[in-house]
Amino acid sequence: PALLLYSNILQVEGAAVSLIASWSHVSVQTIPTCRGEELCLHQSLTGAQSLLAVAPAMADRGCSVPHWIKDGSVSTEALKAEVTSCTKKLCSSSSLQDQRDGSDGLFQLIILVWAQETRHARDAADLVCEEIRENGGLKCLLQLCASQDKDLRLSVIKALEQVMVSANRTYIAGHELFDYLVGVACSRDSLVLVQCGTGILENLFKESAETCQRLIKGGALEGIIFACRYSDAITLQHCAAALANCAMYGEHHSQRAMIIKQADHWLFPLAFSADSVVKYYALLAICFLAANVDLAEHVTRSGTLDLVLPFLNSQDPEEFVKTSPNHAHGRSAEWLSRLVPLLVSESEEARSLAAFHFAMETSLKKKQQRLHIFTDIGAVSYLQQAAKQGSHLTSRLCCQALATIDAPLPPYHCWDVVSWSMEHVRAWVEDIGLGGLAPAFPEHHVTGNILLDLTMEDLKEVGFQSRLKSKWFLERVGKLRCLADVSARDRDNICKLLTEISKDLAIYRVDFVRKGVTKSLLPFLTDEILTEIGVYSLLDRLKIMTAVGVYPESSGHDTPDRPSRSFVLSDAHKKKYDVFISYRRSTGSQLASLLKVHLQVRGLSVFLDVSTLGSGKFDDAILTTIGNCFNVIIVLSPNSLNRCLGDIRVQDWVHKELLCALDNGVSVVPVMDGEFQWPKEGDLPEGIRPICKINGVNWTHEYQDACVDKLISFLRLPPTSRKRSMSHTISYVPK
Numbered sequence: 001p002a003l004l005l006y007s008n009i010l011q012v013e014g015a016a017v018s019l020i021a022s023w024s025h026v027s028v029q030t031i032p033t034c035r036g037e038e039l040c041l042h043q044s045l046t047g048a049q050s051l052l053a054v055a056p057a058m059a060d061r062g063c064s065v066p067h068w069i070k071d072g073s074v075s076t077e078a079l080k081a082e083v084t085s086c087t088k089k090l091c092s093s094s095s096l097q098d099q100r101d102g103s104d105g106l107f108q109l110i111i112l113v114w115a116q117e118t119r120h121a122r123d124a125a126d127l128v129c130e131e132i133r134e135n136g137g138l139k140c141l142l143q144l145c146a147s148q149d150k151d152l153r154l155s156v157i158k159a160l161e162q163v164m165v166s167a168n169r170t171y172i173a174g175h176e177l178f179d180y181l182v183g184v185a186c187s188r189d190s191l192v193l194v195q196c197g198t199g200i201l202e203n204l205f206k207e208s209a210e211t212c213q214r215l216i217k218g219g220a221l222e223g224i225i226f227a228c229r230y231s232d233a234i235t236l237q238h239c240a241a242a243l244a245n246c247a248m249y250g251e252h253h254s255q256r257a258m259i260i261k262q263a264d265h266w267l268f269p270l271a272f273s274a275d276s277v278v279k280y281y282a283l284l285a286i287c288f289l290a291a292n293v294d295l296a297e298h299v300t301r302s303g304t305l306d307l308v309l310p311f312l313n314s315q316d317p318e319e320f321v322k323t324s325p326n327h328a329h330g331r332s333a334e335w336l337s338r339l340v341p342l343l344v345s346e347s348e349e350a351r352s353l354a355a356f357h358f359a360m361e362t363s364l365k366k367k368q369q370r371l372h373i374f375t376d377i378g379a380v381s382y383l384q385q386a387a388k389q390g391s392h393l394t395s396r397l398c399c400q401a402l403a404t405i406d407a408p409l410p411p412y413h414c415w416d417v418v419s420w421s422m423e424h425v426r427a428w429v430e431d432i433g434l435g436g437l438a439p440a441f442p443e444h445h446v447t448g449n450i451l452l453d454l455t456m457e458d459l460k461e462v463g464f465q466s467r468l469k470s471k472w473f474l475e476r477v478g479k480l481r482c483l484a485d486v487s488a489r490d491r492d493n494i495c496k497l498l499t500e501i502s503k504d505l506a507i508y509r510v511d512f513v514r515k516g517v518t519k520s521l522l523p524f525l526t527d528e529i530l531t532e533i534g535v536y537s538l539l540d541r542l543k544i545m546t547a548v549g550v551y552p553e554s555s556g557h558d559t560p561d562r563p564s565r566s567f568v569l570s571d572a573h574k575k576k577y578d579v580f581i582s583y584r585r586s587t588g589s590q591l592a593s594l595l596k597v598h599l600q601v602r603g604l605s606v607f608l609d610v611s612t613l614g615s616g617k618f619d620d621a622i623l624t625t626i627g628n629c630f631n632v633i634i635v636l637s638p639n640s641l642n643r644c645l646g647d648i649r650v651q652d653w654v655h656k657e658l659l660c661a662l663d664n665g666v667s668v669v670p671v672m673d674g675e676f677q678w679p680k681e682g683d684l685p686e687g688i689r690p691i692c693k694i695n696g697v698n699w700t701h702e703y704q705d706a707c708v709d710k711l712i713s714f715l716r717l718p719p720t721s722r723k724r725s726m727s728h729t730i731s732y733v734p735k
Contacts, residue, residue, distance in 0.1 A: 076127065079113075079124065079127060079128065079131075080127070080131050082105075082109060083106070083109065083128055083131040083132055083135065083137070084131070084135055085105070086101075086102045086103075086105035086106045086109060086137070087102065087106070087131075087132060087135040087136065087137035087140070088102070089101050089102030089105065090102030090103055090105075090106070090137055090140050090141070090144075091135075091136055091137060091140040096149050096152055099144060099147075099152055100151060100152050100155050103141065103144070103152070103155040103156050103158075103159045104155055104159075106132060106137065106141075106159045106162070106163070107155070107158050107159040107162055109128060110125060110128055110129070110159075110162040110163065111162070113125050113128050125165065126165055128163075129163045129164075129165040129167070129168055130165075130167065132163055132168075133163075133167065133168055133171060138163065138168055138171060138172070139175075141156050141159055141160050141163075142160075142172065142175055142177045142181060143177065144156045145157065145160070145177065145180065145181055145184050146177070146180065150189070153184070154190070154192060154193055154196075157184065157185070157193060157196045157197065157200070158192075158196050160181075160196075160200060161196045161199040161200050161203070164199075164200065164203035164204070169203055169204060169206070169207040169211075170207060172204065172207075173204065173207050173208070173211045173214075178214070179214075179218055181200070182201070182204075182215060182218040182219070182220050183218070183219075184197065185197035185198070185200045185201050185220070185223070186201070186219055186220060186222075186223035191232065191235075194227060194230065194235055195232070195234045195235050195238065197223075198223075198224060198227050198235055198238035198239055198242060199238045201215065201220050201223065201224055201238070201242050202238045202239075202241045202242035202245060203245075204220070205220075205242050205245035205246045205249060205250070206245040206248070206249045206335075207249070208249065209249060209250055209251045209253070209254065212246055212249055212250035212251075212253075212254040213250070213253055213254060213257075215246075216246075216250075216254060216257050221246065221254075221257060221258065221261055221263070222261060224239050224242045224243060224246075225239075225243075225261055225262070225263055225266050227239050228266045228267075228269065228270060229594065229701075229704055231590065231701060233275050233277075233278065236270060236273060236275065236278045237275065237277045237278050237281070237326070239270065239278075240267075240270045240273075240277070240278045240279075240280075240281035240282040240285065241277075241281045243258070243263055243267060243270075243281075243282070243285040244281045244282070244284040244285040244288070246258060246263075246285075247284075247285045247288035247289050248284075248285075248288050248335075248338050248339075249338070252292065252294070255288070255289055255292050255295060256294075256295065258289060259289070259295050259298045259299070262302075262601050263285075263289075264286060264289055264298060264299050264302040264304055265302045265304070265597045265600050265601050266597055266601075267282045267285055267286050267302070267304045268302060268303060268304045268307075268593055268596060268597050269590065269593035269594050269596075269597055270282035271283050271286065271304050271307045271308075271311075272307065272589060272590070272593040272610065273590070274589070274590075276320070276323045276324050277324050277326045279311065280320075282304070283307065283308050283311060283353060284353060284357075286299060286302075286304045286305055286308065286349075287305075287308060287342065287347065287349055287350040287353045287354070288342070288350070290305050290345075290347040290349055290350050291341070291342050291345035291346070291347050291350040293346055296346070296347065302600070303596075303600075303608075305347075305349050306610065307610060308349035308352065308353055309348075309349060309352060309393070310610075312352050312353065312356050312393060312397075313393065315356070317356055317357075317359035317360040317363065317397065317400065318359070318360070318363045320360060321360045321363060321364060327360065327364070329364075330361050330364040330365060330368070331361060333373045333376060333377050336358075336361060336373065336374075336377055336379065337377040337378075337379075339354050339357060339358070340354075340377060340378065340379050340382050341382075342354035343355060343358075343379075343382040343383060343385070343386040343390075343398070344382060344385055344386060344389075348390075348391055348394070351386055351390050351391070351394045352390070352391065352393050352394045352397065354386075355383070355386055355390065355393075355394045355397035355398045355401065356397050358374075358379065358383060358397070358398070358401040359397045359398075359400040359401045359404070361374075361401075362374065362400075362401045362404035362405050363404060366404055366405075371404075371405050374401075374405050375405075380402070380405070380407050383398045383401055383402050383407070384398070384402065384407070384408070384409075384410050386398045387399050387402060387409065387410045387413065388410040388412060388413060388414060388431070389414050389483075390414070390415070390483070391415055391483055391485070392413075392415040392416075392485040395413045395414070395415055411424070411427050412424040412427055412428060414428075414479075414480055414483045414484075415483050415484065415485040416448075416485065417448040417451065417452065417480045417483070417484050418448055418449055418452070418484055418485075418486065418510070419448060419449075420447055420448025420449075420451070421447060421448075422441065422442040422445060422446060422447055423442065424448060425441045425442070425446050425447060425448060425451050426438045426439065426441050426442050429441055432473075432476055434473070437462060437463050437464065440462040440463045441462060443462075444461060444462055446462070451477060451480070452477060452480065452481055452484070452510055454474070454477060455474075456470050456471075456474070459473065459474075478507050481506075481507045481508075481509070481510055482506040482507050482509075484509065484510050486509060486510055486513040489513050490509075490513050492518045492519050493519075494509070494512045494513065494517055494518070494519070495509040495512070495513065497519070497522075498512065498544075501543055501544060501547040502540075502543055504540070504543075505540060505543065505544065508533070508534060508535055508540070511533050511534035511535070512533060515532075515533050515534075517533065522548040523548060525544065525545060525548060527541055527545070530544060530545070576605070576607075576625075576628040576629070577605045577606060577607045577625070577628060577629040577630070578599070578604040578605045578606065578629070578630050578631065578715070578717055578718075578721045579599055579604055579605070579606045579607070579629060579630070579631045579632075579633055579715065580606075580607045580625060580626050580629040580631070580632045580633070580657075580661075580666075581595055581596060581606065581607070581608045581632075581633050581635065582632055582633070582634045582635065582654060582657040582658065582661075583608075583634075583635035583637070583640075583654075584635070584637055584639075584640035584643075584654055587637035587638055587639065587640060588635040588636075588637035588640055588673065591635050591637065591671070591673045591699060592608060592635045593608070594704070595633060595635070595671065595708075595711075596608045598704065598705075598708040599708070599711075599712075599725075602708070602712065602724070602725045603721070603724030603725050603727065604712075604715075604717070604721055604724065604725055605721070607625055607629060609622055609625075622657065623656065623657075623660045626657060626660045626661050626664065626666060627660070627664050627666070629666060630666070630667060630715070630716050630717060630718065630721075631666065631667045631668070631669060631715045631716055631717070632657065632658075632661040632666050632667070632668050632669070633668075633669050633670075633671055633711070634654070634657075634658060634668060634669070634670050634671070634691070635671050635673060636670050636671065636672045636673060636676045636696075637673045637674065637676060638673075638674055638675045638676050638677075639676075640654060640676065641654070641678075641679055641684065642679070643655070644658075644684060644685060644688065645679060645683050645684065645685075647685060648685070650685075650687075655685065655688065658687075658688045658691060659685075659687045659688055662687065662688060662690060662691075663687070667715065667716040668691060668694055669694065669695075669696060669697070669711065669714045669715060670691060670694060670696030670697070671696060671697045671699050671707075671711065672696055672697070672698050672699060673699045674699075678692060695714060696714075697710050697711045697714070712725050
């Protein structure tokens, strides 16, 4: 395949794009394009053989070989000469054809350069991009962006995207045509232009914090957010990486702008994507936002952060790096240095994702013989700290990275605190800055299990004289409680339930597991029982009882209307969500995630189940949630109702959700997507046949706002939700 690919690229003028696309199994309009010196989508070529490797065989077969490849290596002088030739055509001629040939020549040249082996590609690409700038080619490309000839303008935009190495980004940011280029990059004249434009913006967002602010002021952030509605993988890959770069390089000002523009919501469909590149960089973006303590609450409400840990738990870093050519080169030292602070951030998701990336990068850099990078950027000490103080997942990933670079592993892990020995406790006390008191803990036989139960009175025995210092110490112990991994003894997922109620309740996970609390006991919890378990905060007890459907009585006197037990079933807040979205995971997840965002940014509360349900018992909590919603939107993607046909025992999830909604009088609104065809009404189970007679919305991807407006008009909403939906408007209209 490589021989055919490269020989055809070199023999057919202007055909490189289509051939790369056909080899990559994508359409001509969805060409992978490189992302500067740090991320190259054209590494899809490396799935075969490098250009250097196949050059001798190409010559033997009579195929033309680039003259800048000599004796199996790149000739620097010949490569410079090729750049000079293309640049001359581009800049010295007034002929549109010559200018297009020059631009296309640069575009194809950089593609072929990136097709080399990983260790050589970056240096050769830097050389080409530097020569283009030094020879005046970059200036000429910027000037030709204003050309009235659409073909030339598109050719120039494609070439510009390829040359976005660091020095060229700095040059463009200081050029007088910067704002004009941003406007062109945000245009929507064609899909190829959208792909290349978002690629350019992606690269510019990592130039500097100041450039990020200029881009946002020029409408680039709104343009990227709008492009998140597209369905092609290349555009979405650029959007996800652009938002990650904005969050990473833009610092607080740009991160705040992202929240104002609701980028945290629009990251949801990207993080929900089946494309691993789109998903990964969307998760990276949301983690950088979550690491900003001032924005963490907004990020949590978007729901996007909830997708991080399930993704990480399902992946192996060394295997994930093989899933996409985008990870072939790894990241630069400068880029990785920006990821280091996430290892010790307040957000568990951010810590875990940073640890995952370092585990992935260390495996790559080991092959490249560049492990010194991690010492140069000071990552080793952060990895060791995160390995000690992080969750089980974070600790495991950090230890994996440390083992790869042959760095010392920490003596203990906070997630394993229940199993700590007395010496582990002593080491931890020393690490938190209380070395003078550390020897007293082994003297009093304090193990990890005992440490978690220490009180103010207990601390006096080990030498604490300051009440304030004791409170501070117990706060640190509280953090240990939250990190403690007791999953081996928690067969009923009580820990997960507590954190779903409120992350603040994670501190009680150890107590619930120790006492053997199961889901079957939850309806019988009382204020006294919760206190006995160890929940001493009245507010926390109320949170738990409210969440499980009970509340304490205000009086202990029995009446005919009040049973003698200390709680009654709560019917308050019966309707918790405006909308429940039901969808077939195999074909409807993309539209379901888009609908969630569209409705949320219009002020509606939306429930979308993002868990992967197994083949076992259906989660009854989902059915309860449907009853707590005003509306159910059923996403009818192609063949989404096929499993309902003949489902006599009601085993199918979509069937169950529809039946539950119709039986409980919940308003149901169908949204038909793509090639969906209604089955014959008589073929459907009797309980869900009414769905065929309900007014729905035919989804048109090009007119999403109009479709959502029509959808909202069909929803049965309380007055407050209806008012919110009418007050939220889309602030960006594509050019």
